[in-house]
Amino acid sequence: MLPLVLGLVLFFAVHTLTTLRARRAALVAGMGETGYKLAYSAGSLLGLALIVYGFGAYRAAGYIPVWEPPTGLRHAATLLMWPAFVALAAAYAPAGLIKGKLKHPMLVAVKAWALAHLLANGDLGSLLLFGSFLAWAVYDRIAVKRRGDLGAAPAPFGKGDAIALVAGTAAFAAMLKLHGWLISVAVF
Numbered sequence: 088m089l090p091l092v093l094g095l096v097l098f099f100a101v102h103t104l105t106t107l108r109a110r111r112a113a114l115v116a117g118m119g120e121t122g123y124k125l126a127y128s129a130g131s132l133l134g135l136a137l138i139v140y141g142f143g144a145y146r147a148a149g150y151i152p153v154w155e156p157p158t159g160l161r162h163a164a165t166l167l168m169w170p171a172f173v174a175l176a177a178a179y180a181p182a183g184l185i186k187g188k189l190k191h192p193m194l195v196a197v198k199a200w201a202l203a204h205l206l207a208n209g210d211l212g213s214l215l216l217f218g219s220f221l222a223w224a225v226y227d228r229i230a231v232k233r234r235g236d237l238g239a240a241p242a243p244f245g246k247g248d249a250i251a252l253v254a255g256t257a258a259f260a261a262m263l264k265l266h267g268w269l270i271s272v273a274v275f
Contacts, residue, residue: 088145091212094137095219101130102223106230142216146271151211164207165274168262171199173255183248187241191231192251197224 104111104127115123175196177185189195201221204213231238267273 088141088212088215090137091141091145091215094134094139094141095216096134097130098134098138099219099223101127101134102227106227106234108234138216142212145212152209153211153214154209156207156209160206164203165263167199167203167206169256169259171196171203172259172262173251174199176255176258177247177251180250180254181245181247182239183242183246183251184244185248185251186239190238191228191236194224194228194231197221198228 104114111123114126118126173185174189174192177183177189178191178193178196180186186192197220201217201224204217205221208214208217262269263274
């Protein structure tokens with residue numbers, strides 16, 4: 088479980104730098120914009136690799152049960168993933184109603200994804216992994232609000248919303264089919 092924990096610490100330490108504006112500015116001044124971005128990317132990728140490796144090693148060693156989620160929560164988790172995928176797609180789509188209402192759709196997507204997986208999994212590794220992502224996304228949303236980043240302004244329903252709904256729904260449907268193959272855990 089140590090690689091998982093180290094990966095989470097590294098990944099979130101790097102991502103938390105974006106919320107510490109004075110520290111980030113000092114690093115950019117010292118390393119240059121390109122140097123900072125390269126170091127940020129390398130730290131993020133190494134953290135992510137450790138998370139994937141660590142969680143895989145944890146699963147191979149055997150789950151440590153904490154609680155047994157009721158079947159209904161697993162179904163609720165599956166349903167919660169559709170808006171998570173739509174929010175994720177909205178983060179990259181042109182501005183529209185969805186992006187404007189969510190303000191920061193990527194953070195909404197991470198929170199919904201993490202919450203869904205916390206509802207469906209009751210083992211220690213999952214609680215650590217998904218709980219960390221949920222806690223970080225809540226922290227980051229508070230940090231974004233404190234610095235006055237209001238996100239996209241709501242606009243009428245338009246092209247960006249159609250893209251987010253179609254792409255998010257397609258990604259959700261694909262993940263339902265591919266989750267077992269990609270993650271080695273079937274959704275149903």
